[in-house]
Amino acid sequence: MLKKLSLISIACLACASTTAIAAPKNIIYMIGDGMGPAYLAAYRYYMDNPDTKVVESTVFDELWVGNASTYPDDDTVVTDSAAAATALSSTHKTYNGAIAVDHDHKSLTTMMEIAKAKGMQTGVVVTAQINHATPAGFLAHDPSRNNYNQIADDYIDNKVDGRIVADLMLGGGTSYFIREDRNLVEEFKQAGYQYTDSWTELKALNKLPVLGLFAPKGFVSALDNPEPLPLKQMTEKALELLSPAEKGFVVMIEGSQIDWCGHANDIACAMAEMHDFAEAIKVAKAYVDTHPDTLLVITADHETGGLSLGANGNYSWKRDVVQKVKHTGDYIAGQLLALKDDKVFYQAWLGLTGLELNADEQQLLSKARTEGQKALAVAVKQRIDHYSSTGWTSSGHTAADVPVLAYGADKQQFAGFQDNTDIAAKLIKFIQQK
Template sequence: MKWIITALICLTSSINSMAIAAETKHPNIIYIIGDGMGPAYTTAYRYFADNPATKTVESTIFDQLLTGMASTYPDDDTYVTDSAAAATALATGTKSYNGAIAMDHEKQHLTTLFEHAKAAHFNTGVVVTSQINHATPASFLSHNESRRNYDDIADSYIHNTVKGRQIADLMFGGGQQYFIRPNRNLVQEFNNLDYQYQSDINDLHKFTRLPALGLFAAKGLPPALGSEHPTRLNQMTHKALQLLTQEKTPFVLLIEASQIDWCGHSNDISCAMAEMDDLAATVTQVKQYIDKHPNTLMVMTADHSTGGLTLGSQNKYLWQGPILKQVKLMPAALAEMMQKQPDHAYQIWHNNTGIKLTDIAQASLTKLSAEPDPELLTHFIKTKIDQATLTGWTTKGHTAIDVQVFAYGVEADKFSGHMTNSDIAQRLFKLVQ
């Protein structure tokens, strides 16, 4: 009888130990950055996506997951950050100067969340629509005094290791021209380190395990608008989650909707809404993943806002965002088509935007289509789309306004209220021990 009691005690202790282990298992972390995505972008997306058949304006996935706001100022007196300083704060928990890649003012390395995670035996992954050595992913994987040192940053993805392992087990995005150069073939070096490699996004299904490297464009991926793969961020995220999950190891995954920022710099609202649509699909997928894998945390924010986007212009109390659903191609692509067929410029315009133009505007469109400078025509196209939708912009650069914070899953309550961008990283560091 005594041995039975002893066995039961041991069994109970074992079960309790297993329960405690399950409770204390490191959470997976999915860190999403909408580059340039200030509050006006998520607001615009709400009205862009609104169902006109209903009186109520439907909430979006962004509305559903909003938990707080963050300030983005860099470590100087400008108040306006660039992507590198913002990403450094979001990756290391320490603010630095504009242009810094995980370095402080003294050019000393700052430990990144990915380096911390790798030391704690996490797997790590990066999914971006820019080149993978652009400012945001670089600030998680590298250290450099300038974001412009693209080749050096790419090289560091081989050399920067923790416990003999590269910092990222998975990297999906663009950047072929930086990784296959006349003086060095980094792709071959990654192959030698047992990374699976694909150069065509149509071959995502060929990835079967980690480590994995996918470079799907020379630089950034094609924009979502008019693309063969309008939800390419969502596609890459799906494969990344599949590969990371099958490892049965906690992971940190960085996802960046990189090109919202590029649309903002270009003051291109149709481009921006297409990128937001891809991000919305991605966040929806991540939420569904967390519902099935509850020991997972998603935190999303923006590094800054770009372009000074505003909804409503020309002193009219109106924004016509749903018109943007009719726009099928990027303005530059439209301009290229028109210049090939200047006599059919208006027909091309109408077929691809559905927006009517005055006789004077039609004449200007035809005239610009016959001229050699595509930039003038592209600018005209964007201006007419802005006028039709009553969209306004204040700058081609960044602004200092606060950005949103979104969270879902385990420990999401730690990301509510107002914080600064470095606070977000500091709170994530505590979850990776």
């Protein structure tokens, strides 16, 4: 009897290790562009409640399960968003700049195309132009990310079984979709898509397919945008519209401009983008809570800026300095540029940053003003970095590994260290089980 039991248990162990885990019906795939690990740490301290001794966890911390490498298919180790998006959408590494094509410019099938072939509904939600590198790596094929018009064309010309790949597209980019040589908005309307370019109308949209373009190119930075939490708003609408999909859905939601703030070495800008991304993640997490057949996976395509908390030998990072900054460095410089009177100039600076400067520093800023907006923006951000002890090693990307977060029944599949192509492989395996 004992022998029999142990045989059964051995058989069951084998069965547990070989049986495929039930595929989730829906996949929410979120990408924080440029969001290296230091961004998550910075956001944790930025959001900390100063009235308690303990540093509270963020939604990122709650969902963190692993890390991923991001290197492209060359000897540089440092990827761009196009090669990374291709890896994250197709499992294939390629060269920097490639939109879901290999070195021979041959198309690489993306998970959105596989999902469409399986009868699932698909969507992309971004705050960049919708034809920017990351979403393009899911919906189009092009030898260069810079071919913006051709990529936009591909969004309607690239078909799976005669059907347009994405049922839902929300982001920016009217200047690429409404052109003299081609009006893609009209073509999408003729193909049955509801179209809107207004935030009020977005709320009224009630069925797929949908195209929403809310800016000529990328959105205004979250820190300067009068529209509150645009990514959160679009995420809510996207999940509402995709939810009835009979065979499930796959949606890619990108915090696009975390990367742009990183390129600009602008910490206040980055924290505002992280906040919008965190709020969008909370919406997705709540959706999984009420729809347990949904898997949420979150990662980044690469790290941007070489962000560090504690710079120049200082054992400190001052989040309260960052919290008081009301706008991006570029916006602040634009506001200050026209103010020629030093007293008025400094009062405006105080109003925009809450940061008191000594006489030498005030002079430094006034001097930068005479050199134009770009120089002034750099000087503004340098003061904020100095007083917050924020460090940057680059105006570009770095090869730092990126966090992997997951939520839902299959989240353990994404635990531990993996390559970015592994994330795509696991998700595509789920889609192929349909």
